[in-house]
Amino acid sequence: MRSTSSLSIASLPNSKIGKLKEHLENLFPGQWINSNQRTKTLSTGLTFIDQGISRGLARQKISAWVGPASCGKTSLLRSIISRWLSCGFEIAYIDTQNKLLASNWICLENAVDKDSANKDTNNQSPGKFWVVRNLPDKDYLWATETLIRSRIFDVIILDLDLADQNKQYNAQINWQSNKVYSRLQNALSKSKTALLFITNNHRLPNAWNFYARLDFQWAANIQYTEGLHGKTMLLPTINCSITKDGLSHNTEVPISAYAANRLFTHSPIPDRRLAKT
């Protein structure tokens, strides 16, 4: 005879449920995170970031994601953002190049709704995703600082094209200077925000002390999604290199995307016969 024992979670006190969730979060990162819990780092749901040397994305610190144009960093970031939003985190994205397509960033908070773990445990409304665009070049720093000081956002993403020498902001704001770093770090120290610095060039400010730096590049091997008449989607793997406190770790990240469906926005024609029957 096999004896089974069951544990009723409802009967446990709140403090114990919290501890249980924390324990499960360590086992399954990104599944049990809650925006109301004040942790030092934010889980991304990606094991190599959360359990690797960087231990997630640190609050009150500046992290850097570096990679050339077309290396998969924004796609990876979007999947993390959708997870954060469904967990109730507030996110701001400063798009200095005005190159984000709105159609790529809609309904992100619903993206992981299928994930029953999150849906059942996090009984809260999804977070907000704000995108800052059309900024005058000289105001990037002011905008970042103001967003941090507002203490609204858990994550602020500063997407900056440091490679473009022609850009005015390189002349108006010296991103290499310690002053800029100090201003941002000073604002961060009084907030709950994690600042993520995304750039497409390896010439990062030398004087800046990043919490962790992630370098991205497409890997050689490519996955395909086969359709009826051949390949319908290309999904190259991303090579990611994490550097923190002199330590480094290289890993490959496979991308899984939903099947491309350009016409997803069209609502199906309602079948009124069903309602009558």
Add this chain to the structure above:
Amino acid sequence: MPRIACLRIPRFQIVVQQKHEQLKGKALALVNGKLTASGYSRARIFMHSQEADKYKIRNNMRLAEAKAQCADLILREQDEALYKIAEQKLVSELISCSPKVKVQTMGITLLDASGLTLQGGESQFCHNVLKLCSKSGYTDSSVGIANSAFAAIVASQINKKRFNIVPQKEDAKFLAPLSIQYLELSEEIENTLLTLGITTLGQLASIPVSELNKRFSKFSEIIWKPWELAQGIDNCQPTLPEIEKIYECFLDLGSAISHFSEITFALKSMLDRLINDLKQNGLCAQEIILSLYNDTNKFDERILPLMQSTNDAKFLLEIIRLSINAKPLTREPTSIKLIISRFTPEKWEQSILDKDEHSTRPTSNKLTQTELSLLQRFSTRLGKNTIFKAQASNQYLSENAGVWIPMTEDSNNSLKENLLPLDLKYLQEKGHHPIASDLVLRPTLPAAEVLVHLNNEKPAAINYKRRWYKVKSITNPEYLSCQWWSNAVAKDYYKIFVEPLAGTTSTMQNDIHSHNINNQTFLMLLTYDKLKNNWRIEGIYD
């Protein structure tokens, strides 16, 4: 006998809205309900512009029908406060023509036109009023003059003349041949009158009092007023306009001030005084106007609308400071004028004490105080269109399937020209998840034309920014053909994974650096336009 003039401004709300948002010449419609971002609500068209008339937009039309008639129709909710301010401004200007001015309804204003013999007569008076209206931007206005207000109102809308003067004591004669529709009776009474063969105002006026009481005993109180109006009797008279309290402060600094910090104290004390005044009257500031003078010359005026009404002087001072930081002063001011141009009654909210410990966040999409304050800072310093949220739009092309909606806009007014909102609830009920699929595309603006080497009718290599790239991998084309009724599109979409072709390095090294191209691989969106017969790189997946 008094003489009364009626100034009629057709589509007054539309004209004010067009002036306010600089939408002159565009198809605009006001709705008599709420506009929601999620889809067309039950609201209907309340009033529309002349331009919308060309697309056969009619009042009381459903929004979906109106959008079907004119895809570019701009929809707005009614802004009563805005119309009220415009109305008050007009009244204050009309006082120069006549001391007694009274607003009858929106767009209809009564003026006292008595005793004009020595001032050029009634025609001159009409000219003066119309000239003043044209100056204020109401070019389509008309004037009617008569002994009674009703006759003047009717006179202002017949014959399509700019002005219409009814001779002294001839109101009844003027009204007699006109239809009873001018009385704006209820449908029931109008039908009763028409059944009795009473079609004109003269026929209604000719009914003796005894007969009227006998026949209309059921509506005796309701029919008396229209009967009097048909006789040319109307007690409505223009009166002296009520003086509205103006919240403004003027300070002469004595000398030219070169730096903003030197006037901070002065501005703070001005704001404190104005805010105290507002508080005493239970009001809250909604818009402030800062005017700066050099001697008597006004060289700068800043209209600072507030996203949420406030009585916090410190916050208002910060808004002024942000505005001056964003657009520094061109000259040194010697005096300052501060006006609270818009205000609302102060609101008091009851706080929820038995709040559930888990529901710390408001469940609705309503912005919190902190968020509003942040948006206000961005809006004042950088303009309205800086912070956005992505909104799904029911368009055919993927690049148009989403629209950036500014957060600073009222969420109720987010139905814009090109946004066709999705019914997300309906989609979710049907098991559809409108989740952004695929990798993130960074579009190249404008799309770059490329030279393509074909192998078996499939791209094998491309020349992009003066460099050849070998296509390592390519998807089957996704063919999209649509919008034949407006801007026809017929395109093949390929996703290509490319790497620089060995041995064909660019001849211009500098060019490579300037375009940030090195020996890396790219995942791109390549399109073939069948109508224009050209190949383009529309964007790079990142």
